[in-house]
Amino acid sequence: MTDLRNARYLVYGVASDTSLAWAIARDLGQSGAGVTLAYQKRFRSRVQSLVKDHAWVEGVEECDVASEDSVRDLHQRLRGPFDGLVHAVAFAPSDALARPITETTEDDFRVALGVSAYSLVRVVRHALPLLAPQSSIVTLTYLGADRVVPSYRVMGTAKAALESLVRELAASVGPGCGHRVNAISAGPVKTLAASGIPGFDRILEWMADVTPLRRNVTQEDIARVARFLLSDDAAAVTGQVIYADAGYSAVGVPPELDRVFVEPRLDPYEAAL
Numbered sequence: 031m032t033d034l035r036n037a038r039y040l041v042y043g044v045a046s047d048t049s050l051a052w053a054i055a056r057d058l059g060q061s062g063a064g065v066t067l068a069y070q071k072r073f074r075s076r077v078q079s080l081v082k083d084h085a086w087v088e089g090v091e092e093c094d095v096a097s098e099d100s101v102r103d104l105h106q107r108l109r110g111p112f113d114g115l116v117h118a119v120a121f122a123p124s125d126a127l128a129r130p131i132t133e134t135t136e137d138d139f140r141v142a143l144g145v146s147a148y149s150l151v152r153v154v155r156h157a158l159p160l161l162a163p164q165s166s167i168v169t170l171t172y173l174g175a176d177r178v179v180p181s182y183r184v185m186g187t188a189k190a191a192l193e194s195l196v197r198e199l200a201a202s203v204g205p206g207c208g209h210r211v212n213a214i215s216a217g218p219v220k221t222l223a224a225s226g227i228p229g230f231d232r233i234l235e236w237m238a239d240v241t242p243l244r245r246n247v248t249q250e251d252i253a254r255v256a257r258f259l260l261s262d263d264a265a266a267v268t269g270q271v272i273y274a275d276a277g278y279s280a281v282g283v284p285p286e287l288d289r290v291f292v293e294p295r296l297d298p299y300e301a302a303l
C-alpha cells in the first residue's frame with residue numbers, strides 16, 4: 031500500500047457509508063494520510079456518526095458547492111497545506127432525469143451543470159492558496175459523458191463539461207505549482223446518487239454480464255485508483271480521464287450481440303435479444 035504518512039487531503043461529497051468519497055477518504059486514512067471531509071448540510075448526523083473513532087479524520091465541514099459563499103467560507107476556515115483534493119459531487123433535478131432530454135428546462139440544465147461541473151472550478155479556485163506544490167486534484171465522472179446511457183440524460187452533458195474542465199484546469203494549474211488534475215470514470219456503483227437514476231439496478235445486472243472482467247466495480251476499486259492518482263506514483267499523469275469500470279468502456283460489441291458475428295447463420299435480430 032502506498033505510504034501517505036504526512037499527506038493531507040480534502041474530500042468533498044461524503045453522504046453515507048456507500049459514497050465513493052467515503053471509500054476514498056477511508057483508503058487515504060488507512061494509507062496514513064489525514065483527511066478533512068466536506069458534506070452537504072442535510073447529511074450532518076449521518077456523516078458525524080460515520081467519522082467517529084477514525085483518527086485519520088482531521089475535520090468534518092459543511093459545504094454547499096453550489097454556493098460561492100459556502101465554498102469561500104469553508105476555505106477560510108481550513109488550515110493548509112493540503113496535498114490534494116477529491117471532488118465527488120454531482121446532482122441533477124429528478125425531473126431532468128425522468129423526462130426526455132428535449133424536455134429539460136434551462137433551470138434544471140443550469141443546476142445540473144452548476145453543481146456537477148462548475149463546482150470543480152469553484153473548489154479548485156478557493157483551494158489553490160491552501161495547496162502544497164505538486165498537489166493532486168481528482169474528480170469523479172462516468173461513461174455517460176461521451177456515450178448515451180439510458181436515463182443519464184443531462185448528467186451526461188454535465189459530465190462531458192466536467193471532463194473538459196479537467197483538461198482546462200490541468201493546463202491552467204500545472205505550470206508553476208505543478209498541480210495535477212484528473213478524473214476517474216467509474217463503472218456503476220450503488221450509492222445514494224446512483225439510486226436516483228431510473229433503472230440503475232438493471233444497469234448493474236447488465237454490466238456484471240458484459241464487462242471483460244464479468245463483474246461490477248466496488249467503492250474500494252475506485253478508492254485504490256484515487257489513491258494512485260493522489261500519490262506521487264502518478265506524478266506524470268494530468269489532464270486524464272482514467273476508466274475504472276471493469277473494462278466496459280473498451281467493449282464495442284457486448285458478448286450477447288457478438289453472437290451475430292461469430293455465428294453468421296443466426297438471425298441477427300433474434301441473436302441480439
Ligand code: NAP
Nearest residue numbers: 045049050094095096118119120170172218219221222223
Ligand atoms: P453519493 O454518495 O450520493 O455522493 C454524491 C454527493 O454529492 C452527495 O453527498 C451529494 O449530496 C453531493 N452533492 C450534491 N449536490 C451538492 C452540493 N450542492 N454541495 C455539496 N455536495 C453536493 O454518490 P456517489 O455515487 O458516491 O457520487 C460521487 C461522484 O461519483 C459523483 O460525481 C457521481 O456522479 C460520480 N460517479 C458515481 C458513479 C456511481 O455509479 N455511483 C459512477 C460514476 C461516477 P446530495 O445527496 O444532497 O445531492
